[in-house]
Amino acid sequence: MKTQGVGITITEHILRQERQNPRATGAFTTLINELIVAAKVISREVNKAGLVDILGATGRINVQGERVQKLDIFANQIIIQRMQHVGQLCCMGSEEDPDLIEIPPEYPKGDYIIVFDPLDGSSNIDVNVSIGTIFGIYKREGGSPNSDILLSEVLQPGIKQVAAGYFIYGSSTMMVYTTAKGTGVHGFTLFPSVGEFLLSHENIRIPEKGKIYSVNESNYQYWDNRTRALVDYFKTPDRKTGRPYTSRYVGSLVADFHRNLLKGGIFMYPADKKDPRKPSGKLRLMVEANPLAMVVKEAGGYASDGHGPILEIDPGELHQRVPLYIGSKKDVELAESFISGSAA
Ligand code: AHG
Ligand code: MN
Numbered sequence: 001m002k003t004q005g006v007g008i009t010i011t012e013h014i015l016r017q018e019r020q021n022p023r024a025t026g027a028f029t030t031l032i033n034e035l036i037v038a039a040k041v042i043s044r045e046v047n048k049a050g051l052v053d054i055l056g057a058t059g060r061i062n063v064q065g066e067r068v069q070k071l072d073i074f075a076n077q078i079i080i081q082r083m084q085h086v087g088q089l090c091c092m093g094s095e096e097d098p099d100l101i102e103i104p105p106e107y108p109k110g111d112y113i114i115v116f117d118p119l120d121g122s123s124n125i126d127v128n129v130s131i132g133t134i135f136g137i138y139k140r141e142g143g144s145p146n147s148d149i150l151l152s153e154v155l156q157p158g159i160k161q162v163a164a165g166y167f168i169y170g171s172s173t174m175m176v177y178t179t180a181k182g183t184g185v186h187g188f189t190l191f192p193s194v195g196e197f198l199l200s201h202e203n204i205r206i207p208e209k210g211k212i213y214s215v216n217e218s219n220y221q222y223w224d225n226r227t228r229a230l231v232d233y234f235k236t237p238d239r240k241t242g243r244p245y246t247s248r249y250v251g252s253l254v255a256d257f258h259r260n261l262l263k264g265g266i267f268m269y270p271a272d273k274k275d276p277r278k279p280s281g282k283l284r285l286m287v288e289a290n291p292l293a294m295v296v297k298e299a300g301g302y303a304s305d306g307h308g309p310i311l312e313i314d315p316g317e318l319h320q321r322v323p324l325y326i327g328s329k330k331d332v333e334l335a336e337s338f339i340s341g342s343a344a
């Protein structure tokens with residue numbers, strides 16, 4: 001009798017990819033597996049957030065000057081706790097921590113670096129809209145695992161990521177990741193009855209051109225004329241170019257990005273004059289833009305700051321913000337032509 005298989009687990013998938021990489025040591029698999037445990041714990045809390053006192057704000061303001069939600073703190077702590085003991089990391093960087101997070105001396109170190117946004121879409125936590133976790137993994141270049149890591153060793157351009165991806169806690173919990181190097185983008189859905197992420201979206205490819213634009217239009221008065229002209233372009237009827245595009249924006253980057261990755265389209269968080277402390281817009285280069293830029297690149301899309309590839313930006317600081325135009329290649333290239341002024 002043919003046994004009912006469970007399908008391909010994420011662990012099996014990573015091991016398959018590892019076997020194709022002669023230099024693989026299994027260190028990466030350990031790292032990802034512990035991150036998955038953290039995501040399963042966060043998913044469980046998200047799914048019962050309405051039932052326990054984990055909603056609402058902590059009354060604290062984070063390094064970004066934003067109200068911190070309890071689930072942000074919970075997710076941050078879970079990831080740090082799970083990751084610090086795996087023995088593969090030399091340090092971590094989190095949206096919720098002003099400085100690099102060191103590996104406690106009682107744990108062995110390795111030469112991987114993980115940067116993450118533990119809970120993306122915080123404003124949606126208590127209204128049951130999808131939220132997520134975003135991560136990027138780098139390898140330490142030079143330096144020995146026992147020497148203290150310098151911030152300059154962490155601030156690598158996004159193109160150097162050896163893996164990147166996100167978890168989305170929505171109608172189902174999914175993990176989408178890539179190990180860069182042309183290995184594609186793969187999506188896994190958590191099957192609570194099995195307790196495993198199973199392959200559900202193999203080799204995701206984003207359509208070259210979409211029909212969706214995602215942007216918070218309430219910022220229109222704070223944009224410069226090129227940004228306004230770009231968004232007006234997507235709204236202007238023109239049958240030949242499939243316009244007007246439809247507008248979709250839920251306010252969780254992971255949810256807006258994931259929808260556009262599967263269906264095609266462009267997500268924009270432009271520079272604006274709304275907050276003088278954030279002239280480059282709200283999104284962070286290291287923990288939001290770079291990981292998603294790597295995913296979209298490996299899926300055939302593109303991510304730009306309006307002038308050039310996100311992945312080629314040399315970071316100046318850990319919490320640097322950056323304008324973000326990300327999604328279908330043709331739509332993002334068009335956005336770049338408007339913002340950089342090269343549009344005809
Ligand atoms: P985070 O919850 O990690 O701070 O991220 C929130 C971000 C991102 O998820 C989303 O795209 C953006 O904030 C929405 O910002 P606006 O509410 O200004 O549109
Ligand atoms: Mn975020």
Ligand code: MN
Pocket residue numbers: 072095117118119120121122
């Ligand atoms: Mn966050």
